[in-house]
Amino acid sequence: MRGMIKMENMPPLEEDHQFLNQTISSLTDQIDLFETFQGLSLKIVSQFNLQSIFETFSSIVHEIMRYQVADIYLLGDSMTAFDKVWPTKVASVPASDLPCDEKIIQWVMEQGRWRVVTDLQEKDADSIISVLPIKSPKRDHGFMIIQTAFTPSMYNQKIGSILEFLSSQTAIAIQNQGLYTEIKQANAFMHNMLESVTNGIMALDLEGRITLINKNATAIFGIMEKNIIGRHFEDFLNTPMKKAVRDIFSSALAGKMLPEMMLNHTPYKEVDIVVGITASMLNDREGELIGVVFSLRDMTASKEIERLTKLDQLKSEFVSNVSHELRTPLSIIKSYTEALLTQVAPDDKETREKFLSVVDSETDRLSGMVSNLLDLSRIEAGKFKLNYKKIDLPDIINSLLAIQKAEVKNIHFFTEYDEDLPLIDADKDKIHEALLNLISNSIKFSPTGGTVNVSVERKGDFLSCSVADTGIGIPQNQLGRIFEKFYRVDNSDTYEIEGTGLGLSIVKHIIESHKGHIRVESIKGKGSIFTIELPVNRGVV
C-alpha cells in the first residue's frame, strides 16, 4: 500500500516548511522589487515632453542618492557638442566647462556603465562625482553628472544597477519623445498639405466611416457639425450627394471601376454649386482595400466660364443673325420705295398700293424684331414691368390671326375656344407679343399647306392656350434648349428659315412673369404644340 512506503532521506517536515517560507519571502521581495522598477519605468516613459522626462528622472535619482548637484547633458547630432538640458538649459557647453574631463566622459559612454570619477581613496575629497551614461541600443543620447557628499559607502553595485536601469528608461523616453515629435510633425505636415489643396478630400474606411476630411470637403458638403471623424457619411450628407458618394463607395467595395461624377449640389440654402467627384481606392501594403479617398472639386467657376464662353459665341452668332434679319426687310423696303419713287407711275394706283403694303408688312416685321430686342434688353436690365388689365385671350388671338390670314395664303388657320371663357388679369401688349411669336413660329416652320390650330380652354384657375402646327417639328434632344436665349435648332430643315433665336426666350419670360407656364411637345417631321397656361386671377400661382 502506498501510505505504508517509508521514504528514505526525506528532510523533516519542519525544514520543508522553513525552506518554503524562505523561498516565498524571497520571491515576494523580488516581485516587490520588480513592481518598484516597473513603477519607476512607467513614471519616466509616460512623459511626452523632454523637460518632464528630465525632471522625473532626476527626482528619482535624488530620492536614491540625495545628490548635491545633478546635471543632464545631451549630445548634439555631431556627437561632439554638449547641450546642458537640466536643471538649466545651456547650449553647446565647451568641454572645458564640464565638471569632469571630456575623455573620461567619452570612456564612460563607451563603457555604457555608471562610473565614479572621484578617487574614493582620496581622503581630502569633500564630494564624489560620478557619470551616468544615457544610452539606448540605437544611440548615445547623453549623460548625467552627479555630485554627492563624500559618502563612499553609498557607491555600490546595487545602486549602480538601479541608476543604469533608470538611465536606460530615460533613453527610451527620449527616443519615444523624438518619435512622438516626428509623428506630430508628419501629422501637421499631412494636415497642412490636406488643408492647402484646393480640392475637398475625404477618406472613408470600409464601413463608410470618415477617417479623414479637410476643410474644403466640409465646405463643399455644407457640413456644419464638428468632430465628424469616425461618423458614417450617410449621417450628414444631403440626398443627391449621399447617393453619389454611396454609388462610388459601393463600386469600390465591389472592386469595380470608380465612376467620376458631376452633380448640382446645394450645400447651403440658396447656394447652388456644381461639384465634380473622383475617387480612388486606398490599399494597404499588401494591396488589400482598406478604404476609399474622395476628391471633390467645386466646378461652378469653370462651368460658369464655359457658359459665358458659349454665351459669347451665341451672342456673336446673334449679331450676325440680327444684322442679316434687319437687312432683309430694310433692303425690301428700300427697293420698293425706290421703285415707287422712280418707276411706278403716279396714276398706277394698283401697283402703288401693292408696293406700299409690302413696305407696310416689312416695317411690321422690322418693328417686331426691334421690340424683341428691346424686350431682351429690358429683361436683362431687370426693367421688365407688366401692366395688368382684364384681357380677353380669344380676342387677342382673333385679331392676330386676322392679320396673318390676310398675309399668309398657304397655311390653314383654325381656332377652338371653350365657351364662357373668363377674362384674365394680364398685360395685353405682352401677351399679344408672346402669342404673335408663337403663331409666327408655327407659320414660319410649317411648309406650304400646313395647318395652325390655336385653342383655349379653362383648366381650374388657369386658361390654357395651345398653338399647334403641322410643321417641321423639333428634334427631341433639342426640345429642352429652344427656350434658351439665342438658341436655334441648327439643321438642314431650319437652314433657310430666318430668325434670331430670341422669340421663345422672351415668350417664356413673359409667361413666367405672369406666374404662368409654357411647355412644348413636338415630333420631328410631324409638328409642334406650344402650350401656355396663364392664371385667370393675378396672384394665383
Ligand code: ADP
Ligand atoms: P427664331 O424663331 O428667331 O429662330 P425662337 O426663339 O422663336 O427663335 O425659336 C427658337 C428655335 O426653336 C427656332 O430657331 C426653331 O428651331 C425652333 N422652333 C420654334 N418654334 C418652332 C415651331 N413651331 N416648329 C419648329 N421649330 C420651332
